[in-house]
Amino acid sequence: FYVNIHSEANPSGELRAQLVNEAAAYFVAPLSGASEVPARRTGASGMVILEVNSSGVTGTGSAMNLSSPVATDIAGGAHIHRGYAGQNGPVIQVLGLNPDNGIFTAGNNRFAITEGWGDTLRMRRHYVNVHTENNPMGEVRGQLLPLATTYFTASLSGQNEVQPVASGGLGGLKLELTGNQLALTGAFSNLTGDFDAMVAGGSHLHIGAPGENGGLDITLTPTLAPDLKSGIYTAGDNTYELTEDQVATLRAGNNYFNLHTTEYASGELRSQVLPEINFFPSDEAAITSPADGAALTIQGDPNTPFAPQWDVATDRDQLAYIWQLSATDDFSAILVNQNVGDSQVFETTFGVVDLLLQTAGVGLNESITLYHRALASDGSVATPGASASVTLTRGVVTGTAIVDKENLQMKAFPTVTRQRVNVRLQSSQPYGGQLLLRNANGQALDIRPVQLTVGTTDEQIDVHQLPAGIYYLQLVIEGQLIGTQPVIVE
Incomplete structure (x- = not known):
């Protein structure tokens, strides 16, 4: 049974609570494909609740709208694994999931708890994973988290950067908001560059909507691997007291996580911080x-x-x-x-x-x-x-205007840089054109319109998100390539 409170704004229910037995502690795992590593597009969802007492643990919950039958040949198809959000880890407890109705009953999910197991659970280092025939690595997953007012999630990738970067890195975060206290946990791995703490600590929550770059809001504290290619965020190091404005920004979906590396100084991994459960957008952008x-x-x-x-x-x-x-x-x-x-x-x-x-x-x-x-x-x-x-x-x-190439100049400086390139355009008459930034493979990384005036026009191109290498700036006016300037990014 569950209690549901309906409102005019949310007629299907605004507040809900499962009726469970009294316990010393409760842990909740909202199940979604977005929590898989890497994230998996599915319409499935669910929830698992653990009631923890000194005598043991009882689990209940359900998974619904799975794309295919539960993969019961994979040790029953549902388990508790060890790992932070953003990590994949080993099975530590088989769960009893009814493959016919997707329900975890209390009778099939009672097990003993050890001191070490409980400590790992309190560290947010256990997750539930449901395996299906179509998705044997897992279709829906959820981190087991202490009770909180609101849960938020983030799936980290280079594709979320603005502009996107080609990184094989990945990771995930879970955030718990209780009153104005925010606890953040998770992990990242497989970075292209080294984690760069010189960029104001290396990872942050920023203020900004999807597709926008914004200012720093909260500096985070990861625990890094020796090779600086991976790391974790623990609640002990990443619990913050938020202002009312910060809480409002978070609830509005206007915070994003960003991680900076030596290869991508403006960010290699990024994700908007969004309320659980997060589903993928529709496929209607045809x-x-x-x-x-x-x-x-x-x-x-x-x-x-x-x-x-x-x-x-x-x-x-x-x-x-x-x-x-x-x-x-x-x-x-x-x-x-x-x-x-x-x-x-x-x-x-x-x-x-x-x-x-x-x-x-x-x-x-x-x-x-x-x-x-x-x-x-x-x-x-x-x-x-x-x-x-x-x-x-x-x-x-062929342009309708006659381009006076002899009186058009493009100069980029410095030609060896790590941060940004200044582009000075000089012209004897006004023109509309485009500045292109390409990599050595010819891929266009940035295409921006420019309006040249009589005299000098200055532009600035940020390159600190690019990996080290040779790049090419090109000026195009009336369809004519006016000049190409190589730039070395350190």
Whole structure:
């Protein structure tokens, strides 16, 4: 049985509590695919409650809407594992889950507790995992946490950075809010760079919505592995008293976690901090233009808009969109990976597309088939919409304006940097153009419009999120490549 309190704003229930036996302590595991490592898109969810007494532990709960039958051949299909949020660990206790109805009954889930087991539980280092035939590594998972007013979750990845970074790192966090006290626990691993404590401590909660970069709010305290590639967050080191404004920001979904490394100084792993249970956004962000199978000739006026568009996706939380252009239909060869915030369009020009094609080795009157899609992201997990293929033929792009190349100059300084590059543009007349930043493989990392005035125009490009290497700044005006400037990021 459970108690449910309904309100006008939440007619299905705003407050709920399970009726359980009296115990010395309770631990709750909200089950979701977002808590798996890595996060898994599923409509399944659930909850497990542990009643802890000196005589032992009793577990109850359920899992619902699983995508396939419970994998009972994997030691019954449900277990308690050892590991922080963001870690995968060994089974330490088999749970009794009825595969027909997804219920954990008290009669099938009573077991003894040892002193060490209880200590690990209080450290938030146990999680429940339910394995299914479609997802043998786990379809829904939940960290066992002490009772709190509100639970929050974060799934860490480089794809959540603004702009996205190519990192194999991953991790997860759980946050417990009780009154104005916040406890944070979790883990991260497999960083590309070393954790960089020189960046104001190395990891923080920031203020900002998905697709936005914002100011630092709370500096966190991890316990790092010797190689600086992984670490954990314990409640003992990461419990904070929040102000009313900080509580309001957290509840509004306007905090995000960010972790800084020597390779990605502005952030290698990021996630929005969102209320449990978090589901993936819908898959409705389908490409509408250029539609699947479209054929376009990139020719004529270089300022002709090239603006892929997609449908809006739905989610409980705020959404941002990431537009991806790939040379392959499985999106394993990404050419452009751009977070556009809450916009449903990626805006550039024929002149920029022509330069992309030229760099990719596409000659005049030659064609190439590319693939594009939009990811709908709540800042923690993302869902791709239906992709579309587009065949682009490279025609002759000619500007209507005469570009005075001899009186156009681009100078980037410093050419060896770790933080940012200053770009000074000098022109004898006003022009509209684009600045592109590419890596050595030709992938466009940043495409931004610039408006040149008569005289000097200054731009600044932040590169401290990039791994060390050689990059290329390019200025395009009226579809013409004006200059290329190499930049070395240390």
